[in-house]
Amino acid sequence: MDTEEYSARRNLVLAYLEAGEIKAAYRELLDLIKLDPESDWSWAHLGVTMVSMGDLDSAERLFVKYSRTYKHNYGLWYAYGNILAQRKKWDLAERAFRRALEIRPDDPDARVYLGSVFRAKGNPEAALRAYRRATQDDPDHFTAWVNSGMVLMAMMRESEAVEAFEKAQSIDAHKFDNVVSSVRGTLGGVM
Numbered sequence: 731m732d733t734e735e736y737s738a739r740r741n742l743v744l745a746y747l748e749a750g751e752i753k754a755a756y757r758e759l760l761d762l763i764k765l766d767p768e769s770d771w772s773w774a775h776l777g778v779t780m781v782s783m784g785d786l787d788s789a790e791r792l793f794v795k796y797s798r799t800y801k802h803n804y805g806l807w808y809a810y811g812n813i814l815a816q817r818k819k820w821d822l823a824e825r826a827f828r829r830a831l832e833i834r835p836d837d838p839d840a841r842v843y844l845g846s847v848f849r850a851k852g853n854p855e856a857a858l859r860a861y862r863r864a865t866q867d868d869p870d871h872f873t874a875w876v877n878s879g880m881v882l883m884a885m886m887r888e889s890e891a892v893e894a895f896e897k898a899q900s901i902d903a904h905k906f907d908n909v910v911s912s913v914r915g916t917l918g919g920v921m
Contacts, residue, residue, distance in 0.1 A: 736766070743775060752782045770805030777809020781816055789813045804833040808840055815843065820851045838864035838871045845877060854881050865897075872901045876909055 739762055746755035759776045762769065773796075780789035793810035800806050811826035827844040831837060845860030858881045864874035875898035882891035899906040 736762070740771065747775075747779065747782075752779055755779050756783065767800060768803060770803060770808075773800070773803055773805035774809045775805075777806075777812055781813060786813060786817050790817065802833060804830050804837070804840075807833065808837075808843075811840070811843055811847075815847060815850075818850070820847050823847045824851070836867045838868040838874060841867065842871065842874050842877060845874075845881075849877070849881060854885050857881050858885075870901050872898055872905060875901065876906070 739758060743755050743758050743762070746752070746758060756776070756779045759772055759779060762772045763776065766772065777789065777793065780786070780792070783789075790810075790813055793806065793813060796806060797810060807826050807830035811823050811830060814820075814823035814826055824844065824847045827840050827847060830840040831844065834840065841860050841864040845857040845864065848854075848857035848860060858878060861874045861878040861881065864871050865878065868874070875894050879891045879894035879898065882888075882894055895906070898909075
């Protein structure tokens with residue numbers, strides 16, 4: 731398939747996802763993977779699509795099967811880690827994100843997800859190290875700064891937490907306000 735056709739089909743997947751036509755996106759992604767099984771983009775979007783469909787059992791089985799064949803595909807490991815994290819299979823999710831980072835060591839998104847896995851496993855120090863590394867790789871990574879602030883608050887390191895939150899706010903004030911509103915909603919108006 732030529733590059734132009736492949737690009738058009740990727741755009742079709744995005745249009746399906748934006749329109750909420752998840753099953754159509756899923757079918758198109760399976761076709762794209764058959765045509766280019768090494769595509770990080772297709773694997774990552776297939777994982778997102780399967781999570782959106784709510785079929786985490788099938789998603790996990792599919793990624794277990796293909797992880798044996800496509801051991802060096804970042805998108806596959808990244809999506810697989812997300813699926814495992816959704817299922818709260820923290821040890822397996824950690825391994826998947828570590829594998830993604832072996833393939834792409836400077837990827838801040840996989841690093842943030844790895845930090846979130848550490849946080850869920852009750853290891854705030856490891857989570858903070860992951861978030862800080864993500865901010866080194868991408869100093870404007872909003873989620874890494876917010877998550878750093880959350881972990882620092884939980885660790886009672888308020889001044890460092892405030893610095894992290896201020897950095898996140900400087901990156902995207904509107905998004906930061908949404909995070910604050912969400913936290914307030916979770917706390918039932920305590921803030």
